[in-house]
Amino acid sequence: MSQALKIEGLKIEEEGLQKIHDYVESERCSHCGISVKFPGIKLDDDGVCHLCKDEGTRQEIEELRKNLNRQLDEVITKIGKRGDYDCIVAYSGGKDSSMTLLKLTRDYGLNCLAITIDNGFLSDSAIKNCHAFTQELGVDFTMFTPSFGFMRNMYRKSIENKVHSNASAKRASAVCNSCIGLINNHMIKTAISMEVDMIAGGYLGGQVPKDAAVMEMNANNLVRFRESALDHYKMHFGDEAQKFFGIPPHVLEKLGDRTLYVTNPMLGWEYDKEAIIKEISQYGWEKPSDTGQHSSNCRLNDVGIIFHLKESGFHPYETELTDLVRKGFMTREDAIGKLNDIPDLDQYSDVMQKL
Amino acid sequence: MTIQDIQSTILDYLRDDMLVDVDQLELDQNLLASGHIDSFGFIEMITSLEKKFQIKFTDDDIQKPEITSVSGIADIIASRIEKAA
Numbered sequence: 001m002s003q004a005l006k007i008e009g010l011k012i013e014e015e016g017l018q019k020i021h022d023y024v025e026s027e028r029c030s031h032c033g034i035s036v037k038f039p040g041i042k043l044d045d046d047g048v049c050h051l052c053k054d055e056g057t058r059q060e061i062e063e064l065r066k067n068l069n070r071q072l073d074e075v076i077t078k079i080g081k082r083g084d085y086d087c088i089v090a091y092s093g094g095k096d097s098s099m100t101l102l103k104l105t106r107d108y109g110l111n112c113l114a115i116t117i118d119n120g121f122l123s124d125s126a127i128k129n130c131h132a133f134t135q136e137l138g139v140d141f142t143m144f145t146p147s148f149g150f151m152r153n154m155y156r157k158s159i160e161n162k163v164h165s166n167a168s169a170k171r172a173s174a175v176c177n178s179c180i181g182l183i184n185n186h187m188i189k190t191a192i193s194m195e196v197d198m199i200a201g202g203y204l205g206g207q208v209p210k211d212a213a214v215m216e217m218n219a220n221n222l223v224r225f226r227e228s229a230l231d232h233y234k235m236h237f238g239d240e241a242q243k244f245f246g247i248p249p250h251v252l253e254k255l256g257d258r259t260l261y262v263t264n265p266m267l268g269w270e271y272d273k274e275a276i277i278k279e280i281s282q283y284g285w286e287k288p289s290d291t292g293q294h295s296s297n298c299r300l301n302d303v304g305i306i307f308h309l310k311e312s313g314f315h316p317y318e319t320e321l322t323d324l325v326r327k328g329f330m331t332r333e334d335a336i337g338k339l340n341d342i343p344d345l346d347q348y349s350d351v352m353q354k355l
Numbered sequence: 356m357t358i359q360d361i362q363s364t365i366l367d368y369l370r371d372d373m374l375v376d377v378d379q380l381e382l383d384q385n386l387l388a389s390g391h392i393d394s395f396g397f398i399e400m401i402t403s404l405e406k407k408f409q410i411k412f413t414d415d416d417i418q419k420p421e422i423t424s425v426s427g428i429a430d431i432i433a434s435r436i437e438k439a440a
Binding site: 039040163164165166167168169170171177181184208209212215218221224225228229231232 | 371372373374375385387388389390391392393394395396397398399402417418420423
């Protein structure tokens with residue numbers, strides 16, 4: 001591992017390796033498996049964390065999920081039909097966004113436009129999946145490829161500097177947070193331009209707040225969220241960030257007094273990874289073998305995990321996987337198995353070279 | 356509950372849940388623009404504060420520019436508590 005980590009000045013010092021070791025050895029909640037290295041985690045005398053105690057009963061969790069699902073149903077009845085599409089799906093080619101696209105198209109009858117951001121690190125099999133799956137589903141599909149020079153700079157700065165808030169580190173690695181910001185902005189900008197009222201992503205609990213199943217955005221909110229963050233991104237990534245993290249006034253004007261619904265339907269649906277893979281496989285999707293333990297589309301993901309562990313001392317998938325355990329969609333043993341399976345960066349020398 | 360109590364509760368939340376270094380935070384500082392929280396963090400914060408203070412922010416509250424700072428949120432919460440009393 002040490003060889004690969006020293007390429008092009010991105011390296012992990014001894015202290016970082018010790019943090020990773022300490023993380024793997026750390027005590028975990030006896031119920032959900034979250035590590036005590038995760039910020040703010042407190043275990044009681046039975047070894048149960050405060051998140052499990054606050055989570056509520058299975059019945060309450062199920063009721064919350066159904067409520068999120070009802071919110072999604074309400075949005076779908078509200079969205080306008082003025083443009084060519086009902087919904088834009090932020091489509092990564094991974095299993096979760098594939099399932100989102102499948103259900104919205106087949107079960108909800110929405111006319112979706114699937115948009116993939118090619119970040120320069122999508123695996124060949126993921127790109128193949130994007131084309132095969134959308135074609136089989138009969139969904140229009142487009143890919144947006146930002147200049148690699150910008151993306152490389154964005155990722156390097158995300159690893160080298162503290163670009164994102166501490167709180168965002170609880171949800172994802174720094175490279176993922178940068179990518180998510182860019183993707184969200186592109187989807188919002190495209191939806192406004194094409195007069196589409198709804199955007200859907202394939203995020204799960206832990207990756208986004210529980211209340212992010214349906215977010216209502218109007219022009220004022222958008223200005224606040226995007227423009228407030230824009231200066232911050234420009235400071236770290238340079239003026240070109242304007243293009244990828246901003247919304248030009250002429251685009252915003254098109255929104256008028258409309259409401260844009262940014263949704264994450266998976267938060268309201270039952271989650272069964274194997275069932276999802278089985279279902280989407282019927283539509284030409286094939287499980288990639290080159291994207292690591294936690295991603296089904298991106299080869300940069302595992303590199304982001306390593307640098308996150310080294311910096312923060314906990315796994316960026318801690319909230320997502322333990323949230324699935326708390327909701328009864330994954331066993332504690334499976335979650336811990338995934339979290340302690342630290343990526344071997346020797347398998348990602350091509351990624352490190354590109355960075 | 357005084358404005359200072361409300362501000363203190365918000366600061367505790369930002370320190371404990373959002374991992375914000377509150378010693379470096381000005382009460383009227385824009386939390387989004389300063390990079391202390393992002394848009395998802397903002398949603399989390401709003402939801403958590405609603406539960407903590409047992410209030411419900413209105414759409415108008417969310418539109419107010421001052422809701423991005425500790426002092427601004429505290430004023431809005433105080434107003435909600437007062438109306439509910």
